[in-house]
Amino acid sequence: MGTPQLTTARLLMRGWLPADREPFARMNADPEVMEHFPSTMTRAESDAFVDRIGRGFDTYGFGLWALELRATGEFLGFTGLSVPRFHAPWMDVREQPVVEVGWRLVRRAWGQGLATEAAREACRFGFEDVGRAEIVSFTVTGNLRSQAVMRRLGMTRIAEYDHPVVGHPALPSVAFLLTRERSG
Numbered sequence: 618m619g620t621p622q623l624t625t626a627r628l629l630m631r632g633w634l635p636a637d638r639e640p641f642a643r644m645n646a647d648p649e650v651m652e653h654f655p656s657t658m659t660r661a662e663s664d665a666f667v668d669r670i671g672r673g674f675d676t677y678g679f680g681l682w683a684l685e686l687r688a689t690g691e692f693l694g695f696t697g698l699s700v701p702r703f704h705a706p707w708m709d710v711r712e713q714p715v716v717e718v719g720w721r722l723v724r725r726a727w728g729q730g731l732a733t734e735a736a737r738e739a740c741r742f743g744f745e746d747v748g749r750a751e752i753v754s755f756t757v758t759g760n761l762r763s764q765a766v767m768r769r770l771g772m773t774r775i776a777e778y779d780h781p782v783v784g785h786p787a788l789p790s791v792a793f794l795l796t797r798e799r800s801g
């Protein structure tokens with residue numbers, strides 16, 4: 618199916634290029650970026666993630682877009698839609714399959730509204746082009762920056778739950794919801 622390309626005022630949201638792998642791995646190895654995850658990623662884990670993202674676009678027609686700053690062509694990370702690989706009870710009463718909006722940006726790109734700008738466009742795509750009625754997001758309770766993005770998008774908090782992580786204790790987390798009616 619390939620990757621639909623989206624644009625916002627400042628960003629190109631595009632498919633992944635071979636040249637993205639190196640800066641993506643550097644971002645995934647940055648302890649500050651990965652503060653709220655169980656661990657940073659190795660180059661091999663980061664590359665496997667890119668491969669998985671590509672397969673996701675082929676399966677669903679949406680996914681985690683690579684973000685490029687239009688002014689410079691710089692790779693900034695990802696924002697997009699994905700189908701979670703775990704199950705939590707709050708998901709049972711949501712539109713199936715559950716679709717999540719998520720983001721991870723290089724540290725120097727924080728504090729400029731870029732994650733919110735990309736996420737708004739990803740949600741618009743989800744509602745208008747994919748035909749979703751609901752999009753969720755979730756993060757660990759301590760990730761306040763991520764929750765601030767969710768609130769800026771107009772999402773409302775719907776659940777607190779323990780997020781399962783293979784090989785680690787479950788992480789206390791919160792889930793947020795955006796409906797088509799509330800978006801835009």
Ligand SMILES: CC(C)(COP(=O)(O)OP(=O)(O)OC[C@H]1O[C@@H](n2cnc3c(N)ncnc32)[C@H](O)[C@@H]1OP(=O)(O)O)[C@@H](O)C(=O)NCCC(=O)NCCS
Nearest residue numbers: 650720721722727728729730731732733755756762763766
């Ligand atoms: C989560 C993450 C994407 C949030 O990034 P962010 O830059 O804080 O989020 P936004 O793009 O919405 O930017 C908002 C900030 O930009 C500021 N800003 C500046 N110009 C702006 C503009 N034109 N529009 C909106 N906000 C603007 C806002 O005031 C806000 O600043 P503040 O943090 O001082 O309150 C980022 O911290 C990150 O990548 N973290 C690591 C990965 C991660 O945890 N991902 C989520 C896992 S669930």
